[in-house]
Amino acid sequence: MSKTFLFVLAASFATFVFSCGKEDGKQEPAPLPMYGADANPTGDSIGGGNGYSKIVQSGDVTVHNLDELLTAFASAKSGDVIYVADGAAIDLGTATNIEIPAGITLAGNRGLNGAPGPLLFSNTTPPSSILFLVEDDVRITGLRFKGPDDDFPNIDYNVRPESGVLCLAVEGNHVEVENCEISNYSRGGVEIYPRGKNVHVHHCHLHDIHSYPVVVLNKSEPPVLVEACRINWIWHATAGSGAPGTGYEARYNLIIREAAPDSWQPYNGQHAIDMHDYLQILQERGHHVAGDFMRIHHNTFVSNAPNDPSVATSYDAAVRGVPRELAEFHHNIFLHSDPAQAIFQLDGNVWVYDNLYGSDQVHIPIALQTTPQILFVNPPPQAEAIPAIGGTINLNIQVNMFDTLQLKQVIVALNGDTLYNADKAPASGDVMINTSALNTSLPFQELTVTAVDSRGIVGRHSTVFTPQ
Incomplete structure (x- = not known):
């Protein structure tokens, strides 16, 4: 890694850039750099939905129910678009491990003239199951996926046990999940599995997912990008297993801490952005390895839980080991005013610079969480x-x-x-x-x-x- 490049990059973030665009030749300062999710340059609103610019409106085949969907998957060839009918609500029943075949687009009309998008829901999925297995070169766009688990405020596993159901297990290369609403899964929304790589999750709204809205697992491969999403969380928003060779980037996301359910209280809180220490190495050697890298920038962290005391003890991000390369945090707007509460890091290979902290958005050029690499x-x-x-x-x-x-x-x-x-x-x-x-x-x-x-x-x- 070139130190010179990093220094130039950091300097460009932290200083004014002057231009000579006026006819009188006078130099004027360019605008200060944008912080947080408002810097979103994608042209589409965070979380997608109404007005999204890349809505698919038709396909090679249109499906209205589960039988038609499974038949379409079985006969699909690379390049096909399987379109879920406008207004459809497809009950997935007890179906599990539904393979979304390589090379296809699975689409709906979420955001077209305010349409919520067709719904694929599951109330009777067997516990600890996976709904969809996503293969190479798949695009999933404009749909709603709703699992069998409760909304955050209603969680009580003594009354209704968690299902452990996962919505999308990404096993393939070049996978895009965009402009979707994913909710009500106790395990996860999008998990990048072994072999999964080149994964882009963007302009999605992920909410009421009890554990892992987006998580990067062992033997997955970079790049993995979570971009311009709205994520309402109580345990994590994004996470990684910490396995060597893994890492992810999260940018332009609005990350909203919701109140933990009463059944979880007293609750010390968790953290939105996460990288675990890899369990195998921890158990075998007692060492904390936190993947290869994290690139966390231009995100906004807010709270929608004014009466939940665990918000004060939650971190915005935690690096629970030492990345083999580097975890970088810059141009974020953190919920917490104390940098030590914004980011927890264990032993190093972390750079935290040019972020805003708390409701007053105090700018700290280089935080004490920045260590030698x-x-x-x-x-x-x-x-x-x-x-x-x-x-x-x-x-x-x-x-x-x-x-x-x-x-x-x-x-x-x-x-x-x-x-x-x-x-x-x-x-x-x-x-x-x-x-x-x-x-x-x-x-x-x-x-x-x-x-x-x-x-x-x-x-x-x-x-x-x-x-x-």
């Missing part, structure tokens, strides 16, 4: 499998600082023993590790890099290997 090259960063390395390791790491911050100290330790301590990152040849001299009784060798910036903020990143 530490990248492993040799040995490589953590993965599901621990690499076996023989011979001599010529340590190759990168330590990058954001903008005007300066690096003050770098410590490299192997299994707790310091190998290097200086005011800069080690150059090639500074740290050589003879793998034949290592203690082979250990389950793995733990290499930890600690970096301290000019403010005393610490970043820490570890990787592991075994001697070959």
Whole structure:
């Protein structure tokens, strides 16, 4: 990653840009950069709906009920448009694992002259089921999907157990979910499954989804983009499993914290934007790895729960481990005025800059949650499998600082023993590790890099290997 590029980018966000467009030659300042979801450049309103510009109004086949829908899927060929009839309400019954075949468009008229869009609903789906499996090159647009679970205020699992139903499991490449309303699923709205990649969820309204409106799972692949959506949440709005190789971008979204149900109280609150620490690595090694990257920018976080005390203890975002690359947060308008409540981060590889905080929209150029970035090259960063390395390791790491911050100290330790301590990152040849001299009784060798910036903020990143 080019530090120069990042510095130029950061500077362009934080300063005026002058133009010479006036005839008298006088320079005028361009407008200040836009923050939050109002910066939405897509040309369509956040959450889609009325007036959406890319509404499909007809198809190769029009379906009115479940039998017709399943028949259309079974006979569809790549390029077909399956159109759900205007005003249709299709009961999915007990159907599960409905495959939306590769290359097709499944469409309705949501937003056309104020139309709510045809409804695909499920009240009797078996527990812990998946409704739709989405394959390669599928576009889903202009529809409403409603699951069997209660609206947020009515949740009481002692009265009505959660269904555990998932609406859309994305298994394919190049999938677009746009201008849809997805609601009332206790498990999830859109889950990016293994093999899922190049996924774009945009201009959707996701609400009354108890756990994961959009979530990126293990072995999915970037890019995954959540854009210009309206997300009403009580547990998470977007989330990632934290698996190595995964990550996502969220931009121009309106993220609304609703009141947690009475049955959840007392509730300490969760967080809207999430990246888990990957469970397998945590259980096997005790290390917190939070995927590869997060790019969270130009989102607006608000509360629609003035009487819920858990709002004050919820975070706007949480990075529950160390990304292998970087989690970036910029040009957001956070709900919380305290940056420490806006973003929780564990040990580093997080940059938080040029955001507005709280109802007063206080601008903080560089938050204290911004840490040094530490990248492993040799040995490589953590993965599901621990690499076996023989011979001599010529340590190759990168330590990058954001903008005007300066690096003050770098410590490299192997299994707790310091190998290097200086005011800069080690150059090639500074740290050589003879793998034949290592203690082979250990389950793995733990290499930890600690970096301290000019403010005393610490970043820490570890990787592991075994001697070959």
